[in-house]
Amino acid sequence: xxxxxALPPDWKKALQPFLPAHALAEIKAFLKREEKAGQVxxxxxxxxxxxxxxxxxxxxKAVWLGQDPYHDDGQACGLAFSVPDDVPAPPSLxxxxxxxxxxxxxxxxxxxxxxxxxxxxxxxxxxxxxxRAHQPGSHRDCGWEKVTDAIIRALSSRRDRVLAFxxxxxxxxxxxxxxDDTRHVVIQCAHPSPLSAYRGFLGSRLFTRTNQLLAERxxxxxxxxxxxxx
Numbered sequence: 050x051x052x053x054x055a056l057p058p059d060w061k062k063a064l065q066p067f068l069p070a071h072a073l074a075e076i077k078a079f080l081k082r083e084e085k086a087g088q089v090x091x092x093x094x095x096x097x098x099x100x101x102x103x104x105x106x107x108x109x110k111a112v113w114l115g116q117d118p119y120h121d122d123g124q125a126c127g128l129a130f131s132v133p134d135d136v137p138a139p140p141s142l143x144x145x146x147x148x149x150x151x152x153x154x155x156x157x158x159x160x161x162x163x164x165x166x167x168x169x170x171x172x173x174x175x176x177x178x179x180x181r182a183h184q185p186g187s188h189r190d191c192g193w194e195k196v197t198d199a200i201i202r203a204l205s206s207r208r209d210r211v212l213a214f215x216x217x218x219x220x221x222x223x224x225x226x227x228x229d230d231t232r233h234v235v236i237q238c239a240h241p242s243p244l245s246a247y248r249g250f251l252g253s254r255l256f257t258r259t260n261q262l263l264a265e266r267x268x269x270x271x272x273x274x275x276x277x278x279x
Contacts, residue, residue, distance in 0.1 A: 056098055063106045067199040076192045089182035091118050092125035097178050099127025103167040109204055110170035111213040111271055114221040117177040120185045128173040131163035144241040144251060152254045159277025169272060176220050201227045211268035213259050217241065234262040
């Protein structure tokens with residue numbers, strides 16, 4: 050799938066009060082330097098903002114916040130934790146799908162793609178939106194945090210809808226301070242990585258728990274059904 054390599058207009062407008070003036074230009078310049086130095090960057094340039102393209106600002110119901118994109122060939126697609134249809138699920142995604150089946154009593158989906166969540170309002174966001182090939186964490190503290198912090202702040206400022214913020218792992222949990230938890234649902238959970246999934250992700254019933262907390266605030270539940278799952 051091809052998507053635009055620039056921040057979508059609706060998101061650009063929404064972020065304007067929260068985004069430092071030169072943040073996007075600094076990121077663009079940084080990525081150009083990386084490419085000029087011969088670094089392979091994931092996801093492909095046209096997919097960097099794919100999460101924001103598939104989930105417009107006004108349609109966000111929930112945010113799944115992770116760390117940084119997958120760093121192996123062909124995996125990163127611009128949606129946190131998701132991969133393209135024809136790519137085997139990495140370990141973190143396998144644990145997400147395991148919890149999905151356990152919590153919801155559903156079969157494993159036919160595809161490892163989480164795009165159906167994105168299209169119905171689940172923003173699949175990482176705190177950092179790019180990474181060098183085979184170098185996890187290589188683009189942390191390079192400017193992306195200014196952008197993703199602005200995304201979180203902008204969403205937290207919404208008063209037309211109660212949102213659910215699901216913060217997975219330590220890099221995501223530190224963003225709690227950016228969210229108005231008197232207005233929105235905030236859930237902190239272990240990262241689904243094999244290194245931490247057994248310390249609180251598996252068995253968390255994250256999907257039903259999210260909907261229960263939304264229901265308590267009279268908010269619309271999330272339809273977690275994935276394509277090809279029964």
